[in-house]
Amino acid sequence: MSLVHWYLLIAAALWGIGCYGLIRGPELLRRIIALNLMGAAVFLVMVTLAARTEPADGVLHALVLTGLVVAVSATAFALALVARTLSEQA
Amino acid sequence: MNFALAAALLPLLAAVLALCWRRQAAWLVWLSTLFSLLLALAALWQVVTAGPTTMQLGGWQTGLAIRWQLNELSALLLLMTALIHSLVASYSLSQWRAAGLSADFWPLSALLQAALSSLFLSVDLFNWYVTLELLGLAAVALVLLSGKKALQAAMRYLLLSLAASLCYLLGVALLYGHYGWLDVPQLAVAISEHPVDHRLALWLITAGLMLKAALWPLHIWLPAAHAAAPAPVSALLSALVVKGPLFMLYMIWSQLAGPELVVTGSWLFLLTGSMALLAGGWSALRTPYAKVMVAYSTVAQLGYGLLALGLMLQLSDPVFTQALFLFVLAHALAKTSTFLAVGEMQLRLGGKRLSTFRGASQTMPLAMFAVAVAGGSLIGLPPSGGFVAKWHLLLPLWQHSQLWWLLPVILAGTLLSAAYIFRLVVLAFNRAKPVSPDFAPALLPQWLALLPALLVWMLAFASGALLSWLGG
Amino acid sequence: MMAWLGGVLLMLGLLFFLAGSFGVLRFPDVFSRLHAVTKADTLGLGFIVLGLGVLQQDWQRFLLMLLIWGLVMLSGTISCQLLGQYGRDQTRDHEESAE
Amino acid sequence: MSGDFWFDALLGVLLLVLALATIQARQLAAAVMLYVVFGLMLALAWARLGAADLALAEAAIGAGLTGALLFSALARQPKSITPPVRAGKMAPLAALMLCISMGTVLGWTLWQLPLQPAHSQLPAALEQLGSSGTEHLVTAVLLNFRAWDTLLELLVLLLALLGTRLVAAPEPAALQHWPLARQWSIRLLPLLVLVAFFVLWRGATAPGGAFQAGALLAAALVVLRLNGQLPMLSFGAWWVRALILAGVLAFLLAGLLSLWLNWQPEQAVQWLSWPLPLAKGLILLIELCATLAIGLTLTLLVVGERKELTA
Numbered sequence: 001m002s003l004v005h006w007y008l009l010i011a012a013a014l015w016g017i018g019c020y021g022l023i024r025g026p027e028l029l030r031r032i033i034a035l036n037l038m039g040a041a042v043f044l045v046m047v048t049l050a051a052r053t054e055p056a057d058g059v060l061h062a063l064v065l066t067g068l069v070v071a072v073s074a075t076a077f078a079l080a081l082v083a084r085t086l087s088e089q090a
Numbered sequence: 091m092n093f094a095l096a097a098a099l100l101p102l103l104a105a106v107l108a109l110c111w112r113r114q115a116a117w118l119v120w121l122s123t124l125f126s127l128l129l130a131l132a133a134l135w136q137v138v139t140a141g142p143t144t145m146q147l148g149g150w151q152t153g154l155a156i157r158w159q160l161n162e163l164s165a166l167l168l169l170m171t172a173l174i175h176s177l178v179a180s181y182s183l184s185q186w187r188a189a190g191l192s193a194d195f196w197p198l199s200a201l202l203q204a205a206l207s208s209l210f211l212s213v214d215l216f217n218w219y220v221t222l223e224l225l226g227l228a229a230v231a232l233v234l235l236s237g238k239k240a241l242q243a244a245m246r247y248l249l250l251s252l253a254a255s256l257c258y259l260l261g262v263a264l265l266y267g268h269y270g271w272l273d274v275p276q277l278a279v280a281i282s283e284h285p286v287d288h289r290l291a292l293w294l295i296t297a298g299l300m301l302k303a304a305l306w307p308l309h310i311w312l313p314a315a316h317a318a319a320p321a322p323v324s325a326l327l328s329a330l331v332v333k334g335p336l337f338m339l340y341m342i343w344s345q346l347a348g349p350e351l352v353v354t355g356s357w358l359f360l361l362t363g364s365m366a367l368l369a370g371g372w373s374a375l376r377t378p379y380a381k382v383m384v385a386y387s388t389v390a391q392l393g394y395g396l397l398a399l400g401l402m403l404q405l406s407d408p409v410f411t412q413a414l415f416l417f418v419l420a421h422a423l424a425k426t427s428t429f430l431a432v433g434e435m436q437l438r439l440g441g442k443r444l445s446t447f448r449g450a451s452q453t454m455p456l457a458m459f460a461v462a463v464a465g466g467s468l469i470g471l472p473p474s475g476g477f478v479a480k481w482h483l484l485l486p487l488w489q490h491s492q493l494w495w496l497l498p499v500i501l502a503g504t505l506l507s508a509a510y511i512f513r514l515v516v517l518a519f520n521r522a523k524p525v526s527p528d529f530a531p532a533l534l535p536q537w538l539a540l541l542p543a544l545l546v547w548m549l550a551f552a553s554g555a556l557l558s559w560l561g562g
Numbered sequence: 563m564m565a566w567l568g569g570v571l572l573m574l575g576l577l578f579f580l581a582g583s584f585g586v587l588r589f590p591d592v593f594s595r596l597h598a599v600t601k602a603d604t605l606g607l608g609f610i611v612l613g614l615g616v617l618q619q620d621w622q623r624f625l626l627m628l629l630i631w632g633l634v635m636l637s638g639t640i641s642c643q644l645l646g647q648y649g650r651d652q653t654r655d656h657e658e659s660a661e
Numbered sequence: 662m663s664g665d666f667w668f669d670a671l672l673g674v675l676l677l678v679l680a681l682a683t684i685q686a687r688q689l690a691a692a693v694m695l696y697v698v699f700g701l702m703l704a705l706a707w708a709r710l711g712a713a714d715l716a717l718a719e720a721a722i723g724a725g726l727t728g729a730l731l732f733s734a735l736a737r738q739p740k741s742i743t744p745p746v747r748a749g750k751m752a753p754l755a756a757l758m759l760c761i762s763m764g765t766v767l768g769w770t771l772w773q774l775p776l777q778p779a780h781s782q783l784p785a786a787l788e789q790l791g792s793s794g795t796e797h798l799v800t801a802v803l804l805n806f807r808a809w810d811t812l813l814e815l816l817v818l819l820l821a822l823l824g825t826r827l828v829a830a831p832e833p834a835a836l837q838h839w840p841l842a843r844q845w846s847i848r849l850l851p852l853l854v855l856v857a858f859f860v861l862w863r864g865a866t867a868p869g870g871a872f873q874a875g876a877l878l879a880a881a882l883v884v885l886r887l888n889g890q891l892p893m894l895s896f897g898a899w900w901v902r903a904l905i906l907a908g909v910l911a912f913l914l915a916g917l918l919s920l921w922l923n924w925q926p927e928q929a930v931q932w933l934s935w936p937l938p939l940a941k942g943l944i945l946l947i948e949l950c951a952t953l954a955i956g957l958t959l960t961l962l963v964v965g966e967r968k969e970l971t972a
Contacts, residue, residue, distance in 0.1 A: 003669055007710065008771035010673040014680055015260070016764025021684040022253060023756045028245065029689055029734060033696050035252050036727065037680050040703055042260045045771065047710045049267045052778055056711040058798030059154075059782040060266070062807065063216050065718055065799065066814045067259060069872055069955075070223050072722050073821035074252050076962040077227060079734040080825040081234075081245050086737055088241060092930050099913075099932075102816075106909055109902060147809045149934035150789060153782045154806045194827060201820060208813070220813045227817060231824035241828070264770065270780035280780065290770040640845045647839060 007048040014041035028082045032075060039071045091143045093136055094160045097129035097168055098207035101175075105200035115196040120183050122200060123176035126207075130172040134165040138559065156214040157273050162559035163415060167210040167337060170419055174329050174426050174542075175203045181430050181538040182322040185437075191320055192235055202228040202326060209334045213274045215262045218338055219255065222302060226251035229331045232323040233315050243314035250301055250311050258298030264291035265346075278345040285348055292351060295342060296358075303335035305396055306366030309389045313373075316385035321433020324381065328388040328429060329422040336395055340414060343403060356404035363396030364499040371506025375513065379442050380432050383510055384425070387468060390507060391421045397496065398483055405490060412560040413482040416549075419556070420467055420475025423546035427464035430539035431457040432514075438531040447514060449522020453529065456536035458518045463543035465511035470504055475549030480504070482557075564616050571613030578606030592649040600642040604635045672709065676702055689738060693731045700724030713868035714799045717860070721876035722959075729883060729963045794940025795865045803870065804944045808912070808933045815908045815951060822905065822958050826896055829965060838889050846884045853881035861952050865941070871908075871948040875955025882960040894957070895966045901957065908954030911947045919943070 018041055021034025043064045050060035104122030108115035137143070142161035146152065179199065182191055205224040212218060230248045233240050262272070268286050271277040281288075297308075304312035312332070316324040347355055370390030374383045394417045402410035435457050439446045450458045467474035480500070487496055549556070585598025611631045615624035679699040686692040700723040708716035751759075786798060786806065793801040803811050857877035864870030885891040894901055916933050923936055935943045 002776065003665075003710075004776060005772060006669055006673055007706070008774070009768050010676055012764050012768035012771055013677050015767055016760040017677070017680045017684060019763055020756055020760040022249075023751055023760070024753060025684065027689055028249075029731070029738065030684065030692055031249060033683055033692060033731070035249065035256070036696065036723075037683070037699075038253070038256045040699075040723075042256055042263060043715075044703075044706065045260065045267070046263045047707060047712050047715060049263065049774070049778070050712065051710040052776060053781060053783055055783070055787070057778075057781050057783045059786050059802050059806075061712050061714055062799045062802035063810075064712070064715055065803065065870075065872060066216075066220065066807075066810050068715070068718055068722060069814050070220065070817050072727055072959075073818045073962070074223065074227065074248075074255075075727055076730050076959075077230070077821040077824045078245075078248055078252065079730050080828050080962075080965075081241065081248060083734050083737040084828040085241050085245055088238060095930065095932055102909075103913060106906055106913065109906060143929065145929060145932065147932050147934075148806060149931040150806050151785065154785050154789060154802075156807055156809050194823065198820075198823060201816060204816075205813075208809075217807075217810055217813075220810050220817065224813055224817050224820065227820045227824060231820060231827060234824065234827045260767075264774075267771075267774045267778070270778050270782065272782075284779070287773070290766060636845075640841060643841055644839060 004048050004052055007044060007051075011041045011044035011048065014038075014044060028085065029079075032078050032082065035078070036071065036075060039067070043067060091133075091136075091145045091158070091160050093129045093133035094158070094165065094168060094211060095145070097126045097133055097172060098204060098211060100126045100129065101200040101203040101207065105197045105204060108197040108200060112193055115193055116183055116186065119196040119200045120176075120179045123172065123179045123203065126203065127169075127172040127176045130165070130169040133160065134162075134169050134559075137162055137165045152273055152276055153271060156212060156217045157275075158211045159213045159275075160211060163561065164210045166415065166419070166556075166559055167333075168207055170422055171203060171206045171210065171330055173545075174326070174422055175199065177426055177538065177542050178322045178325050178430070181325075181535055184538060185434070185532060185535040191322070195232070195235055195320075195322070198228055198232050198235075199322075199326060202232065202331070206330055206334055210337060213341070215265065215272045215274060215277070217272075219259050219262060222258065222335065222338075223255050225331055225334055226255065226302065229315075229327055232326065233319040235323060236318060236320045240315075240318035243311070243318040247311045247315040250308075254298040254301035254308075256298075257294045257301070261291040261293075261295035261298065264288065264294070274341060274345055281346060281348065288346075289351055292342070292347060292355075296339065296355070299335040299339045299342075300362075303332045303339065303392065304389060305336075305392055306362045306369060306389065309366070309370075309392075312389055313377075313382050313385040316388065316429075317379060317381040321430055321437070324385070324433070325426045325429035328385065328425045332388065332392065333418050333422065336392070336399075336418065340399055340402075340411070343399065344411075347403070352403045352406075356400045359396045359400030359403065360493075360496070363393045363400055364496070366390060366393030366396060367499060367503030368393075368506070371503055371510065374510040375506060378444060380436060380444050380447065380514065381429070381442065383444070383514070384428050384432055387428075387507065387510060388421075388425060390503065391417075391425070391468060393503060394421075394479065394483065394500075397500070398479075401483070401487075401493070401496075404493075405486065407486055408561050409482055409486050412557050413479050415560050416475060416479035416482060416553070416556060420479050420546050420549060423542040423549070424464040424467040424474075424476060427460050427539055427541075427543035427546070428468070430542075431460040431464070431536070434531070434535050434539055435461075438529075444514065444517060446523075447517050448520045449518065451518040452522040453525050454531055454536065456533060457531075457539055458515070460536065460540040460543045461518075462511075462515050463540070463547055465515065467543070467546040467549075469508045469511055473547070473550030475546045475553075478550050478553045478556075564619070568613045568617035571609050571616060575606045575609030575613060578602045578609065582606060592653075593646060596642045596645055596649070600638045604631075604638050607631055607634055669709065672702065672706055676706065690735060693728070693735055696731065697724050697728035700727065714870065714873070717868060717873040718876070721873050721880070725880060726876055726883075726959055726963060733963060733965075792937055792940075794935060794937070794944050797864065797866055797868070797870075799868070800864050800870050800944070800948075804947060805935060805940065811951075812909065812912045812916075812933075815912065815954065818955065818958050819905065819909060822896075822961055825962055825965070843888045843890060846888045846890060849884060850881050853877055857881070857952070857956070861948055864948060865945065871951035872955060874948075874952040876959060878952060878956030879959035879963065882956060883963050886960065886964045893966065894961060894964070896961065901961075904953050904957045905961070906954065908947075908951035911950035915943045915947055 018034050018038030025031045046060050046064050050057035100122050104119050108118050145158045146155040148155045205221050209221040230244050233244045268288050269280040271280050301308040316327050370386050374386035377383050398410045398414035467476035470476040470480040582602030586595050589595045611627045683692050683695040704716045704720040793805040795801045857874045860869040861874035919935050
């Protein structure tokens with residue numbers, strides 16, 4: 001039960017929670033948060049895989065950094081869409 | 091490889107310049123699509139004469155750098171992207187003031203072309219993730235161009251597209267965890283050396299890509315999004331955006347799947363393909379709205395692609411690869427022409443329902459002719475490209491008697507597609523609704539809508555060259 | 563000797579953090595909760611910084627932690643003030659609507 | 662039982678509890694706040710797993726800016742929300758079973774992953790690090806080995822901004838500006854700008870870089886904008902557009918320059934391969950432009966083009 005296995009299990013659980021939130025979450029905002037949780041789970045898997053080698057695998061860290069910025073811009077776009085749909089309803 | 095690099099970078103440069111000088115954006119992007127068409131032709135010619143080449147981006151060795159691979163297949167797909175973009179750009183240029191298409195269309199469509207070109211050229215798993223995300227965001231932004239009515243459809247499209255990208259990324263992370271390679275050919279070598287059970291990674295990647303390509307069970311977002319988008323945008327979406335993930339599915343399943351996984355995968359694609367044909371055709375038959383019908387026809391026609399992929403995996407016969415990419419080419423041209431013509435008629439005659447097309451053959455004969463010719467290729471009538479693709483799908487099936495049940499399915503699919511195309515064409519020959527005397531729609535947009543239909547109609551004459559390029 | 567001193571300082575800091583969070587849970591209204599959070603936690607952080615400084619014997623890092631503590635203190639007080647003003651406006655609007 | 666074990670165990674459990682609480686929280690405001698805390702704990706997890714760059718980026722972008730985005734979306738949430746937007750079509754029990762099975766299958770597969778990776782790009786990357794123009798591996802991978810990914814990623818950020826401008830929602834209620842907040846943001850500005858450019862400069866030799874620096878810059882600009890101390894940043898103004906496009910333009914120009922510099926008549930061309938003597942300078946130039954572009958883009962994503970109502 002090393003550090004790597006523990007964080008991989010946490011990532012698997014996070015993925016499950018994120019999927020549940022995406023499927024069930026009533027409000028749109030909650031589904032976007034659930035998407036971010038799923039993203040966090042995937043990045044946790046990648047960073048834990050990078051931590052297996054002694055000097056942590058910088059290539060994977062760069063990939064996760066790219067993924068993080070992509071996730072933020074996608075979230076910003078989704079939130080702008082949610083804000084517009086909500087103000088249309090009001 | 092230089093021409094292919096130029097063909098991929100030109101739309102990128104055009105998009106950035108279009109954002110700087112917003113008044114000349116239209117001309118700038120239109121010229122860039124034409125130039126990239128010429129460059130793509132030159133790239134194809136270079137590949138045919140000098141053979142396939144690869145390029146390591148940045149000059150580093152294989153595992154570290156992103157690798158671009160230019161063979162006949164990717165050159166042909168690059169040419170298809172450039173051709174469809176130049177057709178749609180010229181159509182939009184000819185009537186965007188009338189249709190009220192906002193000026194943001196131009197940088198977004200140029201970015202879409204750049205994303206697609208770099209997707210077709212690259213063979214790096216993580217680079218595919220970034221291009222896939224770029225493709226998804228550009229498509230959602232383009233759908234939003236038609237304002238308030240597209241909000242709901244775009245929201246659902248964006249959420250599902252983000253979830254699909256995350257599934258794909260998780261699959262890629264697992265593969266990198268097992269084998270340590272991101273480069274697909276190198277990964278295939280690593281898998282063949284000491285195979286490890288990576289089924290979940292492949293299923294995650296397949297689920298993500300099937301959702302992105304709107305393949306049958308995960309197609310729910312497509313009809314609303316493609317129908318709500320303006321005509322040139324829905325042409326781009328149906329013809330090109332859904333083909334990117336389909337190309338990735340082919341590349342991944344043909345190289346990374348182990349022998350026993352290929353069998354299960356092929357059965358999955360065969361079943362989903364058949365269901366796509368039947369369910370897509372049936373929904374297209376029953377919907378009262380014209381653009382929704384054309385969108386469901388995309389879902390149905392993608393069924394042929396799935397069948398070709400499934401058969402290629404099961405019988406490992408290269409003729410099915412030819413059938414798959416012939417279908418991709420033929421469907422792209424036919425669907426562009428159909429969406430442009432239907433959009434033009436909807437704009438001029440006003441109204442979304444099929445009843446507005448009553449008597450369209452008298453009021454707008456040219457656009458109606460385009461729909462009929464493109465419909466012929468969708469059904470698969472000779473000598474259109476659709477016929478050549480279906481022919482190369484059916485011919486080898488006769489020898490393999492264990493897949494007998496596919497023949498009635500394809501027959502039923504063809505009948506359904508004939509039904510929903512003629513449903514529109516028959517309406518056009520009824521007596522036209524009274525039209526104001528000065529009703530004279532511009533002819534240039536209708537001619538531009540007819541052009542891809544004529545191109546796909548003559549595809550059979552070019553099938554010899556196409557077949558030899560597609561791995562004959 | 564230094565390790566023992568550092569340990570005591572860290573325990574003190576932990577104590578103040580616990581007191582602060584306990585205060586947030588138990589206090590009745592907004593203002594007392596704000597009071598508990600900003601005062602106790604800032605002091606707790608100060609003790610932790612001192613404790614780590616004693617344990618670490620690295621002056622450059624200790625100064626860095628002091629800068630962090632200063633920033634936390636500043637931003638803590640400012641946000642406490644703003645939340646307090648916001649709380650006062652809310653309660654006043656509430657009372658006006660209640661009459 | 663080493664001390665680390667308890668720290669990891671607690672952090673892991675805390676991450677899960679926060680994630681569950683975010684999904685199950687009744688009010689949306691509580692869900693957003695819990696998510697921001699989750700983002701900070703995640704930054705701690707990155708630091709614990711030896712990814713200092715990611716801890717910086719997660720804290721600045723993941724918890725900070727995503728939190729600001731969520732709060733601004735929350736501000737536009739109409740208070741009188743009618744019955745919650747139709748809950749997921751799937752019954753709660755079925756969704757729960759599906760997610761639990763997905764989690765266990767994923768957990769079981771992750772458990773099979775080898776502890777020592779069969780092959781990784783690390784040795785190759787470390788040995789090429791010398792000729793990449795920077796000493797820090799992550800910056801070398803981002804701006805030299807896989808520079809094409811970073812260019813596409815800057816495009817994704819630009820695209821998100823273009824898409825957001827298409828759906829610009831009408832502004833929430835006018836903000837009243839507290840004098841205390843205005844004073845504090847003025848004092849905070851020089852510190853944030855200094856730290857941002859320090860993080861950018863350090864990116865060449867230690868964790869840091871364009872994205873973290875851009876996020877810090879965006880934080881400073883957002884605070885100023887919310888306090889009304891900054892002129893209205895509209896995409897229409899040419900200098901705003903020039904700055905936003907600076908990152909992508911710098912990349913393209915550097916790529917074209919390096920294409921022209923190492924052009925041999927019939928040898929195959931290498932896109933985005935920086936000639937060695939120029940590598941360090943080019944990378945720094947690109948990082949500087951990318952920082953400005955990311956900072957302004959993230960600001961416009963968070964604040965939007967708010968028409969300033971009150972003085």
